[in-house]
Amino acid sequence: MSGRTLVLTGGVGGAKLVLGLQQVVEPSSITAIVNTGDDFRHLGLWVSPDIDTLLYTLSGQANAAQGWGREGETWAFMDALRLLGGEDWFALGDGDLALHVLRSARLAAGDTLTTITADFASAWGIGARILPMSDQPVSTHLDTEEGDLAFQTYFVEQRCLPVVRRISFQGAAAARPGPDVISTILAEDVQAILIAPSNPYLSIDPILAVPGIRDALHSARAPVVVVSPVVDGNAVKGPTAKLMRELGSAVSPEAVLAHYGDVVDAMLVDERDAVLDLGVPHDVCDTLMHTLADRARVARAALALADRLQ
Numbered sequence: 001m002s003g004r005t006l007v008l009t010g011g012v013g014g015a016k017l018v019l020g021l022q023q024v025v026e027p028s029s030i031t032a033i034v035n036t037g038d039d040f041r042h043l044g045l046w047v048s049p050d051i052d053t054l055l056y057t058l059s060g061q062a063n064a065a066q067g068w069g070r071e072g073e074t075w076a077f078m079d080a081l082r083l084l085g086g087e088d089w090f091a092l093g094d095g096d097l098a099l100h101v102l103r104s105a106r107l108a109a110g111d112t113l114t115t116i117t118a119d120f121a122s123a124w125g126i127g128a129r130i131l132p133m134s135d136q137p138v139s140t141h142l143d144t145e146e147g148d149l150a151f152q153t154y155f156v157e158q159r160c161l162p163v164v165r166r167i168s169f170q171g172a173a174a175a176r177p178g179p180d181v182i183s184t185i186l187a188e189d190v191q192a193i194l195i196a197p198s199n200p201y202l203s204i205d206p207i208l209a210v211p212g213i214r215d216a217l218h219s220a221r222a223p224v225v226v227v228s229p230v231v232d233g234n235a236v237k238g239p240t241a242k243l244m245r246e247l248g249s250a251v252s253p254e255a256v257l258a259h260y261g262d263v264v265d266a267m268l269v270d271e272r273d274a275v276l277d278l279g280v281p282h283d284v285c286d287t288l289m290h291t292l293a294d295r296a297r298v299a300r301a302a303l304a305l306a307d308r309l310q
């Protein structure tokens with residue numbers, strides 16, 4: 001296959017797929033459109049967790065065992081913060097801090113998240129393009145039995161324990177897609193638009209909530225293929241399955257597909273899930289991405305499915 005590949009993605013699950021794509025197509029032909037609904041201001045700093053997960057993963061700096069942050073991180077800042085009685089529920093490693101300080105300073109000076117992210121990616125020699133879904137702040141909130149919780153409060157501080165009734169994306173209606181997001185989706189040379197195995201509700205829905213992105217996906221020439229984030233009737237990690245149940249959904253590839261609706265043209269389903277008629281074309285493979293070879297296999301299978309639809 002030749003042409004560009006786009007990936008709509010959250011953090012860890014999506015970064016694994018992008019890393020796999022880098023093994024099978026030219027990295028510079030890949031564009032990741034990344035969720036920024038998890039972004040928040042903490043201790044005066046602007047933190048963009050999903051963008052940073054992609055930056056760390058694609059530059060080989062991610063702490064894979066921990067699932068967030070960087071490998072070989074040191075914690076002098078957090079230790080000092082704690083001694084002063086500062087909020088310590090959100091861990092900021094010393095190296096990680098450099099990213100947040102620089103990003104915050106540049107945002108304050110008028111630079112956009114898109115430009116800053118591109119500069120970080122270039123400094124670390126990342127070939128793929130990383131595009132924030134929007135340069136305007138969008139903030140995921142969860143209406144829970146404990147009240148309204150901002151995303152990081154729910155996810156990190158409350159460890160996803162509160163039962164969720166509704167999810168909203170504050171600021172989304174007024175946000176614009178990042179400068180190159182729509183033109184990239186609509187570009188003639190796009191061969192495949194993949195929706196990563198990310199959390200549909202917390203990582204992909206915020207992207208689809210930015211006005212214009214859903215319409216662009218409908219109009220795109222390239223097929224939209226979702227890689228199922230449900231494996232063997234459950235989530236591999238994170239709150240996806242718990243959330244789906246709390247919101248009244250089954251935990252199955254069919255339910256994920258129904259949730260995305262007509263934005264999706266095809267689905268890559270895990271071999272552990274027996275699906276009958278999905279209503280859209282699908283392929284089956286082992287979608288678990290433990291090793292680099294696994295990541296490449298899933299990327300290849302998703303691209304082959306897209307190719308078949310062209």
Ligand code: GDP
Nearest residue numbers: 010011012013197198199203235236238240289
């Ligand atoms: P996100 O990418 O930031 O949304 O975060 P996560 O890494 O927490 O993953 C979210 C969803 O992706 C969960 O439903 C996981 O089950 C799914 N996921 C994570 N890793 C894999 C994988 O290797 N294969 C598949 N098929 N799904 C995965």
